[in-house]
Amino acid sequence: MDRILIAGNWKMNKDAKGTIDFAKKIKKYSFNEGDEVCLIPPFTDLKILKDELDGTNIKIGAQNCHFEDNGAYTGEISSEMLKEIGVEFCIVGHSERREYFGETDKSCNKKIIKLLEKGITPILCVGEKEDIREAGAEQSLISKQLGEAFIGIKQADVPKVIIAYEPIWAIGTGKTATPEQAQEMSAFIRGFMSGLFSEAIGECMMILYGGSVKPENARDILRQRDINGALVGGASLDPKSLYELVKISADLKK
Numbered sequence: 001m002d003r004i005l006i007a008g009n010w011k012m013n014k015d016a017k018g019t020i021d022f023a024k025k026i027k028k029y030s031f032n033e034g035d036e037v038c039l040i041p042p043f044t045d046l047k048i049l050k051d052e053l054d055g056t057n058i059k060i061g062a063q064n065c066h067f068e069d070n071g072a073y074t075g076e077i078s079s080e081m082l083k084e085i086g087v088e089f090c091i092v093g094h095s096e097r098r099e100y101f102g103e104t105d106k107s108c109n110k111k112i113i114k115l116l117e118k119g120i121t122p123i124l125c126v127g128e129k130e131d132i133r134e135a136g137a138e139q140s141l142i143s144k145q146l147g148e149a150f151i152g153i154k155q156a157d158v159p160k161v162i163i164a165y166e167p168i169w170a171i172g173t174g175k176t177a178t179p180e181q182a183q184e185m186s187a188f189i190r191g192f193m194s195g196l197f198s199e200a201i202g203e204c205m206m207i208l209y210g211g212s213v214k215p216e217n218a219r220d221i222l223r224q225r226d227i228n229g230a231l232v233g234g235a236s237l238d239p240k241s242l243y244e245l246v247k248i249s250a251d252l253k254k
């Protein structure tokens, strides 16, 4: 695999001090120029992290955004505001936002369109709950999630979107999908995108796996043909384990 991205989703963790501590520790490790790393802290830590990581190749991402530039949307943050502080990635449709905050495929679609307009890379999360998998309906659910999220996206923009396959039963549970399950679903997603747009587009999509990835299980997941990286929650909170994940990626790219 020539590209492997490690994206660390901090969720609602770390205050300003915790963010500065993390940045100081991660900067002590040496990264290669080709390492692709992105940290996705809470909104209040974005600017702090951006400033602390200045001069490194670690990028920053946001966990959510609104699909309008500004207006009467109390409590929301726009992609325009994110762009202003140097955010390069933004998660769209994380399962926690779908489950607790009413995120829908339609709102994901609007957010993707707006983020692309601003030049921010959307990381679209798709994935099934355990009962859906038990019923053998995971592929039809993911087809629906992808089909709706990509409505009206120009062909040339499609590969700018990163897709993260995150089986909900594996998020924060310690229960990782097997490398075979992760590969099977990533290959399915690639094939679905080929069918929706073209084989060339399907082939160049970046597809991440997310769900209890940690240094102990990352190698077997990241070496799969159709997996281009990981969206990592818990393990990205610790600088050492984040660095180990980046090193595993660098090894696999050799």
Ligand code: PEP
Residues within 6 Å of the ligand: 009, 011, 166, 170, 171, 172, 173, 174, 210, 211, 212, 213, 231, 232, 233, 234, 235
């Ligand atoms: C996530 O937050 O997207 C995630 C995959 O979390 P964890 O790695 O903790 O399962």
